[in-house]
Amino acid sequence: MADGVLVKLRIERSAFVLDVDLALPGCGITALFGPSGSGKSTCLRAIAGLERSARGRVVVGSEVWQDAATFVPTHRRALGYVFQEASLFTHLSVRANLEFGRKRVPARERRYTPEAVAELLGIAALLERRPAHLSGGERQRVAIARALLASPRLLLMDEPLAALDVRRKGEILPYLERLHDELSIPIIYVSHAPDEVARLADHLVLLDAGKVVASGPLQDTLARADLPPAFTDDAGVVLDTVLDGHEADDLSRLAFGDGVLHVGRRPEAPGTRLRCRIHARDVSLALERPAGTSILNLLPATVSATTPTDTPGHVLVQLRAGATPLLARITERSRRELDIVPGRQVWAQIKGVALLG
Numbered sequence: 276m277a278d279g280v281l282v283k284l285r286i287e288r289s290a291f292v293l294d295v296d297l298a299l300p301g302c303g304i305t306a307l308f309g310p311s312g313s314g315k316s317t318c319l320r321a322i323a324g325l326e327r328s329a330r331g332r333v334v335v336g337s338e339v340w341q342d343a344a345t346f347v348p349t350h351r352r353a354l355g356y357v358f359q360e361a362s363l364f365t366h367l368s369v370r371a372n373l374e375f376g377r378k379r380v381p382a383r384e385r386r387y388t389p390e391a392v393a394e395l396l397g398i399a400a401l402l403e404r405r406p407a408h409l410s411g412g413e414r415q416r417v418a419i420a421r422a423l424l425a426s427p428r429l430l431l432m433d434e435p436l437a438a439l440d441v442r443r444k445g446e447i448l449p450y451l452e453r454l455h456d457e458l459s460i461p462i463i464y465v466s467h468a469p470d471e472v473a474r475l476a477d478h479l480v481l482l483d484a485g486k487v488v489a490s491g492p493l494q495d496t497l498a499r500a501d502l503p504p505a506f507t508d509d510a511g512v513v514l515d516t517v518l519d520g521h522e523a524d525d526l527s528r529l530a531f532g533d534g535v536l537h538v539g540r541r542p543e544a545p546g547t548r549l550r551c552r553i554h555a556r557d558v559s560l561a562l563e564r565p566a567g568t569s570i571l572n573l574l575p576a577t578v579s580a581t582t583p584t585d586t587p588g589h590v591l592v593q594l595r596a597g598a599t600p601l602l603a604r605i606t607e608r609s610r611r612e613l614d615i616v617p618g619r620q621v622w623a624q625i626k627g628v629a630l631l632g
């Protein structure tokens with residue numbers, strides 16, 4: 276993977292060991308997800324070269340940042356780092372803050388102009404303001420713009436939305452989606468908010484107690500039923516759909532590889548891509564195609580695996596509707612009575628589809 280990011284690192288602290296070996300894609304957003312204290316920030320800091328005790332190898336594209344013979348100091352690594360709180364220079368205007376990011380790189384290595392980045396992050400109208408006169412979400416967008424103007428080969432974001440309230444988060448998420456669509460650099464994004472991860476990520480790394488529990492494409496990884504209970508509590512799959520059309524009775528059709536889902540009428544135009552999440556708790560199973568049900572979304576599916584969950588008496592069932600993975604959370608009693616075993620043909624009844632975005 277010539278353009279990917281390789282991270283093989285070990286850090287030993289008295290009460291904590293981080294031991295990761297990751298091959299991450301060279302573009303798109305990789306979410307680093309895990310419970311508090313699992314080592315997400317430590318891993319990010321080590322990639323940046325801020326953890327001097329880290330042993331191992333960090334390679335970004337063709338650049339070796341760290342190996343047995345090399346340790347490139349942080350300020351020589353072409354990276355952008357965005358923290359929970361935007362650390363802008365308060366005595367400088369937004370424009371001067373952005374210039375500061377740009378001046379860090381020689382002219383021939385600059386990949387973005389301040390105008391293009393300001394446009395990308397929707398801050399063109401704020402350039403003459405001081406940070407004190409910006410909202411939290413706007414400050415964070417300026418911090419991201421400043422990081423990008425340093426022409427990074429890798430963008431690291433450590434819970435960039437955690438300090439914002441729900442409304443501000445909602446404001447900034449579309450900009451993060453744009454970064455994802457329009458930048459060709461990899462982004463590693465630390466979060467412990469499942470919905471944020473489901474909305475933004477392409478690749479997912481699950482960390483627990485300093486170890487990698489899973490690493491893979493978002494859809495496949497979320498659809499795994501064999502993860503530790505900490506990761507299956509709020510289990511659910513993500514589907515990338517295209518808005519197929521609106522119906523007269525205020526429903527919209529979402530098409531995905533293996534079928535169609537109906538949801539309440541969406542404001543978007545047909546053809547719009549929409550990502551949605553189907554929680555395992557919103558999926559129930561039937562052996563025959565249900566008749567006389569108010570549930571609109573019924574998909575034929577095949578059981579691929581079942582696993583116990585953290586909640587006594589409940590199991591997680593992994594299914595495939597064609598090539599599309601689904602998860603259902605049912606009771607052990609239902610599993611036994613319906614004889615839900617791998618290979619069984621069932622109907623998945625989807626009670627809720629959460630649109631992300």
Ligand SMILES: Nc1ncnc2c1ncn2[C@@H]1O[C@H](COP(=O)(O)OP(=O)(O)OP(=O)(O)O)[C@@H](O)[C@H]1O
Nearest residue numbers: 288290291309310311312313314315316317318467
């Ligand atoms: N500077 C430090 N010195 C010693 N131990 C530390 C240091 N920073 C973090 N730790 C410990 O290392 C472990 C991993 O912490 P880290 O901050 O990387 O976790 P995290 O997954 O980012 O957590 P959170 O979601 O709460 O931010 C924890 O046990 C933490 O207490």
